[in-house]
Amino acid sequence: MTPHVASRPRLVSRRSFLGALPAAVGLIAAGGPRGAWGRGEPTRSPGDDPDALALTLPVFTSNGAKVPVTVEMSHPMEPGHYVSSVSVMNERDPVPLKGVFHFTPLNGQVYLAFQIRLDRGASDVVATAECSRHVRWHSTRSITIPEGGGGCAGTAPPPGRTGPDEIGPPTIRIPQLIAEGSIGPHQTIDIQIKTKHPSRTGLEVREGKFVQAGDPLYLSQMDVFYGDQPISRFTLTSALSDNPWIAFRLRAPGEDLLRVVLANNRGQRFEAVHPIRFS
Numbered sequence: 001m002t003p004h005v006a007s008r009p010r011l012v013s014r015r016s017f018l019g020a021l022p023a024a025v026g027l028i029a030a031g032g033p034r035g036a037w038g039r040g041e042p043t044r045s046p047g048d049d050p051d052a053l054a055l056t057l058p059v060f061t062s063n064g065a066k067v068p069v070t071v072e073m074s075h076p077m078e079p080g081h082y083v084s085s086v087s088v089m090n091e092r093d094p095v096p097l098k099g100v101f102h103f104t105p106l107n108g109q110v111y112l113a114f115q116i117r118l119d120r121g122a123s124d125v126v127a128t129a130e131c132s133r134h135v136r137w138h139s140t141r142s143i144t145i146p147e148g149g150g151g152c153a154g155t156a157p158p159p160g161r162t163g164p165d166e167i168g169p170p171t172i173r174i175p176q177l178i179a180e181g182s183i184g185p186h187q188t189i190d191i192q193i194k195t196k197h198p199s200r201t202g203l204e205v206r207e208g209k210f211v212q213a214g215d216p217l218y219l220s221q222m223d224v225f226y227g228d229q230p231i232s233r234f235t236l237t238s239a240l241s242d243n244p245w246i247a248f249r250l251r252a253p254g255e256d257l258l259r260v261v262l263a264n265n266r267g268q269r270f271e272a273v274h275p276i277r278f279s
Helices: 014-025 175-180
Strands: 054-056 067-073 083-089 097-102 110-116 121-131 136-145 168-173 188-196 203-206 209-212 219-226 229-236 245-251 256-264 269-276
Touching: 054 136, 067 083, 067 121, 067 136, 083 110, 097 110, 168 256, 168 269, 175 188, 188 219, 188 256, 219 245, 229 245
Parallel strands: none
Antiparallel strands: 054 067, 067 110, 083 097, 083 121, 097 229, 110 245, 121 136, 168 188, 188 245, 203 209, 219 229, 219 256, 256 269
16 A cells, blocks of 8 residues: 555645635634633733643553543633644653644634654653733643653554554544534534544653654644635644644634645655535
């Protein structure tokens, strides 16, 4: 099986993508009253605002190569006042940045679930969210991974999985369509992306230290479009798990084509599309 490389769409640059976001924001009518988000202190912690930023991950795992992480917020997602980005980090890891996720009001709600690599030992994972009014929220959770359970090292492909069969096209799954058979206009729906792609840091541990022993291979970017409008841009790193599963939310203003375009650090591009139709 050879890698499925999308040739029809062309990934837009970061500048042009983010420059197009105000136009996408303008397509969404403000829904509901405006809250008090963005007022007061410029930086907030969960203690200041318990519902502002929820970060969930296990307190212990023996598999640091596939650690599930979920980030949620109840912040408004309105034009001119929305969460613009969420980043996830672990400063002690050899690959500290786990991902940066850019949102627009078209997401409808801040929800993110994915799987990451973490190294052994006890450490903190930190999620930071920023809204369009430049207020930041932080949430920290501790996790312990035993000796031998870390996931940041390793250059060789897993046994039995070598060559081009390691890479395949992404797929889009919408749980509401499967469970209920239909969705309605302006409904916020879950989008799940599953793709077949390795994530290798190229790092090895030698004499207790990480060294770059091989070339990394990983998905570096995921762009989400609804029709011609950019919805989200996810900046990914080699700290993503193998065969990553990424979930987020989308508010569908009308019937259109959902399109997800991924790229890896070697310039290959992959695409999945799913029509959104109302009953």
